[in-house]
Amino acid sequence: MVADTFQHMTLRDKLTEIDRLSRELNEHIEHGFLSKTRELSRLARKGRNGEEETGITDRTIRDTASQVIASERFTEDIYNQLSRLLVSVDEELSKMING
Helix, strand or coil: CHHHHHCCCCHHHHHHHHHHHHHHHHHHHHHHHHHHHHHHHHHHHHHHCCCCCCCCCHHHHHHHHHHHHHHHHHHHHHHHHHHHHHHHHHHHHHHHHHC
16 A cells, blocks of 8 residues: 555645655656756757768767756656655545545
């Protein structure tokens, strides 16, 4: 049961943590993940331009793609924590309502 993971937390603490994680996820997506994906897209477009020397190496593309993947993993970790907390709150509220 998911609630066991957060059993020691009060409902208020859970909601506070949900709020914190939601803000962290939003901040990370807006200022971290999206900027990294835009940079990768920009580099990939420049790298396809065969008419002029761009100076963009495969290594640059790989390194940037690696940063995007690491950022996505961080995004997924935060999302999973948030999801587990939300399930825990749902279970706790169901117990309160249904007895």
